[in-house]
Amino acid sequence: xxxxxxxxxxxxxxxxxxxxxxxxxxxxxxxxxxxxxxxxxxxxxxxxxxxxxxxxxxxxxxxxxxxxxxxxxxxxxxxxxxxxxxxxxxxxxxxxxxxxxxxxxxxxxxxxxxxxxxxxxxxxxxxxxxxxxxxxxxxxxxxxxxxxxxxxxxxxxxxxxxxxxxxxxxxxxxxxxxxxxxxxxxxxxxxxxxxxxxxxxxxxxxxxxxxxxxxxxxxxxxxxxxxxxxxxxxxxxxxxxxxxxxxxxxxxxxxxxxxxxxxxxxxxxxxxxxxxxxxxxxxxxxxxxxxxxxxxxxxxxxxxxxxxxxxxxxxxxxxxxxxxxxxxxxxxxxxxxxxxxxxxxxxxxxxxxxxxxxxxxxxxxxxxxxxxxxxxxxxxxxxxxxxxxxxxxxxxxxxxxxxxxxxxxxxxxxxxxxxxxxxxxxxxxxxxxxxxxxxxxxxxxxxxxxxxxxxxxxxx
Numbered sequence: 001x002x003x004x005x006x007x008x009x010x011x012x013x014x015x016x017x018x019x020x021x022x023x024x025x026x027x028x029x030x031x032x033x034x035x036x037x038x039x040x041x042x043x044x045x046x047x048x049x050x051x052x053x054x055x056x057x058x059x060x061x062x063x064x065x066x067x068x069x070x071x072x073x074x075x076x077x078x079x080x081x082x083x084x085x086x087x088x089x090x091x092x093x094x095x096x097x098x099x100x101x102x103x104x105x106x107x108x109x110x111x112x113x114x115x116x117x118x119x120x121x122x123x124x125x126x127x128x129x130x131x132x133x134x135x136x137x138x139x140x141x142x143x144x145x146x147x148x149x150x151x152x153x154x155x156x157x158x159x160x161x162x163x164x165x166x167x168x169x170x171x172x173x174x175x176x177x178x179x180x181x182x183x184x185x186x187x188x189x190x191x192x193x194x195x196x197x198x199x200x201x202x203x204x205x206x207x208x209x210x211x212x213x214x215x216x217x218x219x220x221x222x223x224x225x226x227x228x229x230x231x232x233x234x235x236x237x238x239x240x241x242x243x244x245x246x247x248x249x250x251x252x253x254x255x256x257x258x259x260x261x262x263x264x265x266x267x268x269x270x271x272x273x274x275x276x277x278x279x280x281x282x283x284x285x286x287x288x289x290x291x292x293x294x295x296x297x298x299x300x301x302x303x304x305x306x307x308x309x310x311x312x313x314x315x316x317x318x319x320x321x322x323x324x325x326x327x328x329x330x331x332x333x334x335x336x337x338x339x340x341x342x343x344x345x346x347x348x349x350x351x352x353x354x355x356x357x358x359x360x361x362x363x364x365x366x367x368x369x370x371x372x373x374x375x376x377x378x379x380x381x382x383x384x385x386x387x388x389x390x391x392x393x394x395x396x397x398x399x400x401x402x403x404x405x406x407x408x409x410x411x412x413x414x415x416x417x418x419x420x421x422x423x424x425x426x427x428x429x430x431x432x433x434x435x436x437x438x439x440x441x442x443x444x445x446x447x448x449x450x451x452x453x454x455x456x457x458x459x460x
Contacts (some may be wrong), residue, residue, distance in 0.1 A: 003094070006260040009294065010016070013364075015304075020025045021388050023103070024036055027274050035341055035400060035401070035454075036454075036455065036458050037182075037449050038277030038404050039157040039404065039454055039455055040102065040281075040342050040455065041099055041124060042381075042404045042407050043102070043405065043451050043452075043453060043455070044104070045411040046407060046413065046444065046447070046448065047094075047095060047106070047107055047110060047411075047448070048096060048106075049410055049411030049412055050110075050444055051106075051110040051113070052111075053067060053146055053364060054113060054114070054117075055078060055079070055080070055081050055117075055134070056081065056117050056120065056134050057088075057113035057114050057115075057116050057117035057131060058081030058082075058084050058087070058088040058114060058117035058118070058121075059081055059082065059087050059088050059091045059114070059441055060076050060087060060210035060441070061073075061082055061083060061087060061440070061441050062071045062397045062415075062418070062420070062438045062439065062440055062441070063438060063439040064436075064438060064439075065302065065412075065414070065437055065438070065439065066438075069109050070440075071420065072087065072130075072131060072132060074421075074423055075129070075333075075425070077278055079133060079134045079135040079436050080132065080133050080134070080446050081117060081121070081131065081132050081134075082128060082130070082131055083121070083129070083132060083148045083149070083151070083152055084129065084130055084145075084147065084148045084151070084377070085117070085147055085442075085445075086113050086148045086419060086440075086441040086442040086444075086445050087117065088117055088152075088205055089151040089152045089154070089155035089442060090112075090119055090151065090155075090258070090441065090445050091114060091154050091441055091444065091445060092114030092115060093112050093154075093158065093445075094444065094445045094448040095107050095108070095111035096108070096111040096155070096158060096159055096172070097115065097163070097448070097449065097452045098448060098452055099111060100162075101161070101373065101452045101455045101456055102455070104440060107119070108162065111159055112159070112163065112165075113165070113314070115155065115156055115159050115168060116167070117132065118132070118152050118155070118156065118171075118449060119156075119167060119168070119171045120132070120134070121134075121138065122138075122152075122171055122174070122175070123138040123139050123141075124138065124140070124142060125140070125141075125142050125178055125179050125193065125194070126142070126144075126174040126175045126177060126178030127139055127142030127143070127149040127152075127175060127180075127182075127193070127227075128143065128147070128149045129142070129143050130143055130145070130146075130148055135423050138175075141192055141194070141196075142178065142182065142189060142192065142194075142207045143191075143220050144182075144189055144190065144193070144204070144210075144212070144213060145190065145191060145192070145206075145207055145383045146207045147207070147208065149175070150212035150215065150216045151211055151212070152175070153172065153176070154214050154215070154216060154219060155198060156171060156172050156175070157172055157216075157219055157220065157223055158172075158219075158338075160172055160223070160310060161223065166240070167366070176216075176220055176224075176229070177186075178193070178395070179185075179213065179216060179217065179220075179232070179313050180228050180232055181228075183213075183235060183236070184203055184239075186239050186242070186258075186260065187235035187236045187237070187238050187240075187242075187341075187366060188236070188239045188243070188256065189200060189203065189204070189209060189213040189236075189359075190203065190204060191204040191206075191209060191255070191281035193266075197245070199255065199264060199265045199266070201265065202255040202256055202257055202258075202263050202265070202378030203243070203256045204254065204255045205252055205253070205254055205255065205266070205274075205277045205280065205281065206254040206255060206265065206269070206277070207232075208280050209277065209283065210236070210239075210240075210284075210328070211280050211283075211284045214233065214284055214287070214288070215235070215241045215284075215287070217232045217233050217236065218233065218288075218291055221233065221291070225238060226258045227297070228234075229248040230315075232283075233288065233291065233292075237285075237288045237292075237294075237296075237297060238296075240281060240284065240285060240288070240300075241296065241297075241299075241300060242260060243256055243260055244300050244304070245262070245273055247303060248302070248307070249322070249324065249325075249327060250272045250306075250325075250420075251274065251275065251277070251304055251307055251308070251311075252271040252273070252274060252277045252278050252281050252305040253271060253272060253273060253274060253277065253278055254269060254272070254274050254321075255269075258269050262324065262420075264336075266333050267332070267335050267336045268332040268334055268336070268349060268353065269321070269332070270321055270324055270330055270332055270338075271324065272321035272323060272324060272330055273321075273324060273327070274320060274321060274322070275308055275311055275318040275319070275357070275359060276318070276320065276357055277358055278304050278307070278308060279308065279359055279363060279366055281295070281304075281363055282301050282304055282305065282370065283366055283369070284364055285300060285301060286301075286370060286373055288299075288353065289373065291299060298370075298374060298426060301370055305358060305363075305366075305367055305370065308359075308361045308363055311327060313329065313356065315356070315378045316358070316360065317356040317357060317358050318356070318357055318358075318359055319355065319357075320354055320355050320357055320358060322355065322358070326391065327358070329355070331344065331345055331353075331355050333345055333346050333349050334346075334348075334349065342355055342356060342398070347430070348428070348429060348430060348431040349432075351431050351445065352421075352429065352431065356362075359450055379434070384402055385459075391449075393457065395432075396453065396454055396457065397454070399450055400451060400454045403450055403451060413440070413443050413444060413447055414437050414438070414446075415437065415438050415439070415442075415443050416437050416440065417435050417436070417437065417439045418436060418437065418440065419434070419435045420431060420433060420434055420435075420438075421434070422434040
């Protein structure tokens with residue numbers, strides 16, 4: 001018989017409090033201090049190693065253990081870094097967070113090196129493309145795909161709060177001016193800038209493009225006194241409200257043409273209503289409400305949440321694309337070839353793209369967030385909170401111990417049996433994979449975040 005989750009949590013809370021009772025206060029302090037010391041040493045060793053493999057201060061996604069092979073979006077080289085996470089801005093953010101927690105100058109220096117790599121790769125328009133090629137001329141296009149330009153700006157602005165650097169100031173001013181200039185008249189942002197005369201000109205929510213642009217404007221409004229950012233947010237908020245589709249499918253599409261109609265992007269991305277996009281937009285609406293306290297941003301959410309709950313597939317997942325009018329999942333191979341099920345897709349599309357997604361946990365947390373904002377926090381007894389915090393801290397401790405133990409003598413965390421695309425230069429990927437141990441920027445960022453969280457929780 002399965003025990004209900006609330007009872008499992010209560011049992012775990014009682015177990016934690018009972019076992020902690022066997023430790024004297026002095027023993028507990030000694031144990032925590034020892035683990036803090038180990039976490040600090042691991043942080044230092046890991047950051048020293050990762051800083052040592054920088055390319056002009058920047059980073060890619062993966063490295064072979066001998067550092068001879070490098071990968072970003074595909075195989076890369078010793079003259080190229082990635083702007084998209086988990087590349088240079090994300091690694092820079094890890095260094096910066098470690099500096100904020102410990103105050104160690106070497107961590108700040110590593111963050112500055114990452115920032116200078118981005119500044120070196122910033123193009124004349126004020127933004128970034130997917131990669132920075134140090135052995136080629138700068139690009140002539142700004143990409144808002146996958147948090148590329150937005151992530152770079154966010155990191156540079158965060159670093160700007162810690163140091164005074166005219167080069168950094170100039171880069172941020174140029175980037176933010178571009179963000180305002182590139183915003184479309186109706187309030188969204190395109191996939192790419194300047195005009196490409198194709199679907200890249202459409203207002204694009206795919207991969208959280210517009211959501212990340214709004215986040216940058218929220219951060220800029222917090223950091224800098226310029227009414228242009230608040231005006232930009234007002235335009236963007238209006239666009240979010242206007243682009244919500246009508247009942248009975250009150251969600252959002254991945255991209256919209258100039259007439260605010262759902263539109264084709266790539267040949268396997270049809271006009272449709274998109275659950276994942278809708279979930280991201282609900283959270284952005286909540287961000288805008290918390291920034292402005294304008295209740296208009298809460299009004300679209302009730303219907304959108306209801307539609308999301310009703311759109312779950314029998315297998316517990318959601319279709320990435322739901323047909324307008326029928327709410328049925330859509331499956332498209334390349335060249336706009338529609339098939340009837342996931343199984344009928346080519347291997348390359350079936351394994352290389354998420355046509356069915358699991359958003360259950362994110363939907364639950366978003367609904368909880370909406371309830372907290374709209375109705376106030378859920379009531380919990382003080383005793384339950386104490387038990388919950390004890391459980392959370394114990395789980396954090398155990399995770400930190402695992403992270404410390406998995407750091408090797410060189411200061412590396414190894415992604416064991418990492419599975420990735422087996423690509424042949426000049427040929428379209430055929431759905432095949434390689435598996436081997438690699439050094440991973442994503443794993444580095446994740447472990448640094450956990451160590452920093454632990455050290456923050458142990459500050460007096």
